[in-house]
Amino acid sequence: MTESVPQQALNEALDRLWKQFLPQIEDRVAAIESASQALASGELTDVQRDAAHAAAHKLAGVLGTFGLTRGTILAREAEFLCSGDADPAAASQLSEIARQLRALVAQHQ
Amino acid sequence: MSHRILIIDDEDDIREVAALSLETVAGWDVAMASSGAQGLARAAEYHPDAILLDVMMPGMDGPSTFRELRKNPATSKIPVLLLTAKVQSNDQRRFADLGVEAVLFKPFDPLTLSTQISGILGWS
Numbered sequence: 001m002t003e004s005v006p007q008q009a010l011n012e013a014l015d016r017l018w019k020q021f022l023p024q025i026e027d028r029v030a031a032i033e034s035a036s037q038a039l040a041s042g043e044l045t046d047v048q049r050d051a052a053h054a055a056a057h058k059l060a061g062v063l064g065t066f067g068l069t070r071g072t073i074l075a076r077e078a079e080f081l082c083s084g085d086a087d088p089a090a091a092s093q094l095s096e097i098a099r100q101l102r103a104l105v106a107q108h109q
Numbered sequence: 110m111s112h113r114i115l116i117i118d119d120e121d122d123i124r125e126v127a128a129l130s131l132e133t134v135a136g137w138d139v140a141m142a143s144s145g146a147q148g149l150a151r152a153a154e155y156h157p158d159a160i161l162l163d164v165m166m167p168g169m170d171g172p173s174t175f176r177e178l179r180k181n182p183a184t185s186k187i188p189v190l191l192l193t194a195k196v197q198s199n200d201q202r203r204f205a206d207l208g209v210e211a212v213l214f215k216p217f218d219p220l221t222l223s224t225q226i227s228g229i230l231g232w233s
Contacts, residue, residue, distance in 0.1 A: 010133045010219055017129065021122040057165070061194035062122050064216025072216050076196070 018066055018108065025062065025105055028055035032078050033098040040091035053082035059101065071104045112137045112232065115155055117148030117174065118163035118192065126219055127161060127192075135223030145169030149177050152184045159230055161213070164193040164204065172207055179208075188230055192217075 035052030038044040056079035063071030078097045081090045114137050118124045121143065128139040140155045142148035146169055152160060160178070164171035171191055178184045191204050194215040204212045211229045213222075227233045 006134050007220060013129050013133060014219060017125055057194055058120055061215030065126050065219060
């Protein structure tokens with residue numbers, strides 16, 4: 001099916017914005033990766049946890065807007081895992097979420 | 110019909126996508142602010158038909174910004190729609206109780222955001 005003119009223009013502009021904001025989206029994924037590594041080694045600080053929580057919250061909001069619905073779901077799981085006192089037993093789960101987020105973002109390019 | 114929308118959000122990617130959506134799909138005029146304080150000033154000078162206001166912002170958050178908008182006679186009547194990535198029902202109730210026109214959720218669909226806003230504000 002042929003896209004309408006506004007939809008085509010929107011999609012093209014969204015592609016440009018995706019490229020523009022990709023570095024900060026990758027930085028947010030990196031914040032979750034760092035937190036998962038620190039959690040696994042028992043060295044997660046409050047600052048790291050809060051940074052990962054904020055990064056996950058922002059990813060949850062933005063990824064679906066760019067069409068990555070699965071990314072929003074994963075980011076919400078990471079946000080939950082990083083809220084309050086993060087459980088060291090959740091390190092592998094958080095690491096897997098970060099890995100999947102990294103892959104989703106890379107595939108979308 | 111063209112409308113004037115002010116987007117207040119500290120996240121530049123969300124701000125830009127929302128602006129792009131409303132400009133490209135609906136042809137509305139959009140102004141942006143990256144903080145609550147900046148948004149208050151912009152609202153008073155731009156006189157938007159509606160404000161799209163993020164909830165979680167550093168410094169003055171969305172609810173605080175909303176209360177300040179209501180205190181100023183120049184902005185007190187402007188419809189405000191909160192924009193949030195929080196999905197828990199107690200958060201949703203708390204936001205709705207503020208007196209905003211509606212609570213919209215991130216992620217939003219850029220193709221239908223303007224239709225959603227129009228429907229809520231009776232602009233259809």
